[in-house]
Amino acid sequence: MGVTNFNQLISWTRQVHQQLATLLEQDAHLHHNEWARLLLACLSEQQQRLGDTIKKFEESTKTQALDAYIPYLYSAFEQRPINTQRLYTQSYAELTIAEISQVLFDAHQQLTAPLPKGRGFPIHRE
Numbered sequence: 001m002g003v004t005n006f007n008q009l010i011s012w013t014r015q016v017h018q019q020l021a022t023l024l025e026q027d028a029h030l031h032h033n034e035w036a037r038l039l040l041a042c043l044s045e046q047q048q049r050l051g052d053t054i055k056k057f058e059e060s061t062k063t064q065a066l067d068a069y070i071p072y073l074y075s076a077f078e079q080r081p082i083n084t085q086r087l088y089t090q091s092y093a094e095l096t097i098a099e100i101s102q103v104l105f106d107a108h109q110q111l112t113a114p115l116p117k118g119r120g121f122p123i124h125r126e
Helices: 006-030 034-060 071-079 085-089 095-112
Strands: none
Touching: 006 034, 006 085, 034 095, 085 095
């Protein structure tokens, strides 16, 4: 993923939330378990709200500062690529509640895990 500025990062984040919301909503209608349908519907609604919130932020924030090239941002994504493929190819209608949770927790952990030691953003001290 070639994210080199904050606008790209914000846009990518919105797209992930919106696409996941659509998939969860579609599979909620197909699931045979009532509790799983409710979980998928709730998660879909939450993802849609997150996507909508980010979209409003994008529309209200028009600044060149967010377009500035940030080499450390690109470097961070190169060092620890984020794989969202499982989110998009998974059929949630076939999973148990525990499996649905595990797919989403795995994706969240991937996004929030710290960079390997010594590979984070450099701290400039004066």
